[in-house]
Amino acid sequence: MLRVRPLHFTARIDDWERLLTALGLVLTEGDTGFRVFDAGSGRLALHGVPEGAAEDGSTALAVEVGDVAEFARRTNLSAQDEGTTPAEIITADHGEACRITGPDGFSFVADKAAPGADQAGGADPALAVVGVWFTEDPAAAGQTLRHIGARPRPVPDADETADFTAKNGGVLLVRPASGNPRSGLGFEYDGGLEPLRERLAAAGFHPSITEEAFGRTLHVPSPDVGRAAPHVPATVWISEQRPMG
Template sequence: MLRARPLHFTSRIEDWNRFLTALGLVLTEGDGGFRVFDSAAGRLVLHEVPDGDPRDGTTAFAVEVGDLAEFARRTNESAAGEGATPAELVTVDHGEACRITGPDGFSFLADPAAHGAQCADADPALAVVAVWFSPDPEAAARTLRHVGARPRPNPDNDETADFTAKNGGILMVRPASGQPRSGLGFEYDGGLEPLRERLAAAGFPAGVTEEAFGSTLHVGNPDAAVFAASVPATVWISERRAMG
């Protein structure tokens, strides 16, 4: 199995709790400083950190899988033709995991899934999107193929790549200069105006931007008070693109 499960660090966990609930995700694990939210496709974890923590307002690209050893074996077998072994079983502060490292030096964790089924009460149109910004997007895309992500058509230029995870969520590769980094967003399979109204009613006004291949909602980031270059001003929810 493979599911998108990015990890977001924040000192404003209650604001994020309200935002994700208004967006249509459902809290399925935890109620303190570690909370797991289900969408219809993919999960998002909130990890509370103190105000001023260098991780505050950042997101770690991450996935969850079934059997860690089997996932590592299959990933390395897929990459063997390149002479690469990108997956390594590791012990981290929260337990056993698998670390995947791309040719650009970017690494992310695959954690064992605590439960398999997505929450049926989540908004059925919403998906969690984890983004890998890389100076070598082609190599990053190959790594995601090795872990079992499924390519999907992308109308953008050749340096971008979109993938779906078999058990929910979307993984994206986007070109970027400098050090590789991760990002967070959402995708909505339907008209954005009702979602915009729902967010506004919950105290999260959003603006709609018309783009070449669809519309995108931009909502004020609950972490906006974190004054750091790595913290974006808004959280985006893109309209799912119909591929002709």
Template sequence: MLRVRPVHFTSRTGAWKQLLTALGMVQTEDDGGWQVFDSASGRLALHGAEAGSAQDGRTVFGVEVGDVAEFARRTNLSALEEGSREEPQEDGPRPAELVSADHGDACRISAPDGFSFLADKASHTAQCADADPALAVVAVWYTPDPEGAVRTLLHVGARPRPVPDNDETADFTAKNGGVLLVRSASGPSRSGLGFEYDGGLEPLQERLTAAGFPASVTEEAFGSTLHVANPDAGSPNAPATVWISQRRPMG
């Protein structure tokens, strides 16, 4: 299995909980400083952070899998088959490595651009039936090497989906929910967070406004995007708004 589940660090977990609930997500885990919210497609984890710290307002790219060891094996096999039929040296670099994180065993995926992310074991596998069926969690990988990022996501089993433009972008979906985007960017590779909505944005805009989160719709080249004030606004790493894009029709 593969599910999108980025981790967002914030000192404003209460405001984020209100926003995610207004978006139609459902809280499925609450362990104080660790809270998980399910959409109908993908999850988002909130991790407590000290106000004003380097972590406050930062999102970390991440996924969930069913069996961490098997996921690592399949990822390394996929990379091997792409590059060479020869068996790698035992001490040679591998794109997927089993690691012990503070929350348990995980698999670290390393990409050619120096970017890495964790695949954690899913705590539960069921899709939340009470979540808004149109909402999906989007994890974004900004990179100066989009081709390398694309190959890495193919190795982990992400599914490419067509995009209506031909620039340096790539869209993927995960088998068990969520969207992964690759976007060309200068500077060090980094993560981003957003959402996607399969339907008109006006009803969602009204719902957010009623919950105390004024939002505005921006018309863009390939669809509309809803922008709502970021609960972390003012933190060192926080963009001004959280975006929810209208799912683009595929040709």
């Protein structure tokens, strides 16, 4: 199995829970400094940190798998023709995990999914969690995601972007960017954005819809803005799901 589950660090965990609930996610694990929310597709974990912490407002790309050791074996088997072993078993604070490292040096973690951690009832089925890998080497990043079992998704253009879906939920995007590789967080919505905008506005947020190159995107101010490092994105984005084809 493979499910997208980014980890977001924030000093405003309650504000984030309010936003995620308005977006249509449901709380499925935890209730204090670590909370996991399910969308219709994919999951998002929140990790509380002190105000002013270096990681406040940042997101770490992460996925969930059924069997960590088997996942590592299959990933390395898929990459053997390249003479690389991108997957490494590690011991994390919460137990055994797998670290995947791309040719650009970017790494992310695959954790074992909690027993019965299927998508929760009550989550908006049209909403998907999106993890983003920004890199100067998008072709290599895309290949690494293929090795872990992510499924390529057709995109409407022929540039260096690459879209993937995970078998058990969530979306992974590769986007070209200068500088050090890094991760990002967003959402996709399979349907018109107006009902979602109205739902967010009713919950006290101030969303706006903008026209992008290949569709529309809904932006809502991030709970971290003004409280975290300057590099923190000003908004949380929710894009219309790209058409297949």
